[in-house]
Amino acid sequence: MKKLSIIFCTLLASWLLLFDQQIILQTSSASIDDYTLTSEQMAVVKNRNVISSENIANTDDDHMSNSVIGHEYSDDLEDMEDIYESESSSDDIIELNVGGQKMVTYRSTLTAVPNSSLALLFTKDLKDKTKLKRKHKKIKFFDYNPIQFAYLLDQLRSMKRMPKISAYELNIIAPPADVRFNFSTMLFELGLTPDRFLSPLVGVHLNLSTDSLIGWKECFRGAYNISFDDQILTNTCKGNRLLVACRSTTDEKTLVVAGVGKREDLLHPCSSNTYCAAEMKNSIGFYYAKNQAWGFEGRPKDFIANYHGKGRGRFPGIPRGSFALNPCDSSDQNSEYRLCWSLAANIGRGGGDRCGSSTNLHNTDGWERLIYQVD
Known part of the structure; x- marks a missing residue:
């Protein structure tokens, strides 16, 4: 009788253990069904797994x-x-x-x-x-x-x-x-x-190498024996800043004189077609005599004007600080810093075009006008 009791208890325990495992399996199966992931959620899980794998792979010293x-x-x-x-x-x-x-x-x-x-x-x-x-x-x-x-x-x-x-x-x-x-x-x-982005940046420059130009793009080139059309300044060279220069055709690498100016300063009007006073900025002043001439007056950085103030200038009828136009600038003061081009609209074009100290160049093809621009 005692042996039968032991056998019965063993069988009962085995049956209860099997019953518990079935309940656990059923519960697990139900939980998976109840929480099935959507395709979007599965994508997130996969992406997280990829990121996690990369993080693990990259745990080197670097x-x-x-x-x-x-x-x-x-x-x-x-x-x-x-x-x-x-x-x-x-x-x-x-x-x-x-x-x-x-x-x-x-x-x-x-x-x-x-x-x-x-x-x-x-x-x-x-x-x-x-x-x-x-x-x-x-x-x-x-x-x-x-x-x-x-x-x-x-x-x-x-x-x-x-x-x-x-x-x-x-x-x-x-x-x-x-x-x-x-x-x-x-x-x-x-x-x-x-x-670093533009050189030269301002002012007037003598014997400037074209190899030293930074940021400048050539927009005009023409010989001195062809009169200059000022429409080029509005139709061709439209940059916010211009570099105006001249050179001898015997040395195309060197600009004899070059002046830099902002567009708003390039056409500073002359009060008269017989004389003009440039408005100086950074040792250079551009001027424009309508239908006659265009150019600039430059000065050395250490220049001290000896003709400023009220009164008459060196020539009768010309105010102090002004220079004569006939039709171009013919002043010999700081002559190497001056440039003048007579305009095509000048009916009685008599010349006087200059490149620095070299004057009366209007009939020669041995000199060139150049204009560079930046946007």
Whole structure:
């Protein structure tokens, strides 16, 4: 009887264990049916799995020892990784080390002046991806005064929020005198000086090599024995700034005299067709005698005028500060800094065209007029 009790208890325990397992299996099956994932949810799960797998695969020294920002940048452009393929943000945050001080800003701030040396360091759209190498990534370091660099960043932040201006019109202001030392050097090294985009920028220049021109595009060239049509200034050369020059055909690489002016200053009217007074800006003044002549008067930077003030000039009937037109400028004062072209509309064109100190060139094909422009 005792043996029968033991056998019965064993069978009962086995039956109860089997019953519990069936209940568990049924419950599990029901829960799967009740929480079936949609196709969209399955896609999310799969994507998460892919991301998770990539994260696990990238746990080498190059990735584990850096923050996200530090991971993206190195001290050399050729060391930069192909970051634009992995980043989804078009204006991500950049961390800098400037003279040992941490600074954080947006990429758009550092690239506010396109094609500057600073912008090229942080431009994503690098053309030659084949040169990019996988190396240990570093936070970008600049060996500059952090106070000066912060002063620069504030101005770049303002620039990116304002309407776009031409790079040669940059006007980055230096900080107060007590922290100004080396600020201009920093701007030069970062490619944030106007003459990096346009040279020469202002003024009058003698014996200027055409190889030294930066940013200028030729829009007109013509021989001196063909009268100049001033319609070229409105129909052909439409730039906001012009470089007007002349040269001998025996040396096409050298501009004997060249003057730079803004469009609004190029046609400063003369009060009379017998004399004119140019309005000087940056040691150069353009003038325009309607239907007669167009040109400029230039002066050396250290020039001190000896004829300013009231009263008569060197010639009777010519006010002080003016020069005679017959039909072109024939003054011999600072003669090498002067240029004059008589206009095609001048019916009684008698000549007088000049290129610096060389005058009466209107009948020669050995001299050329040139105009360059920028947008």
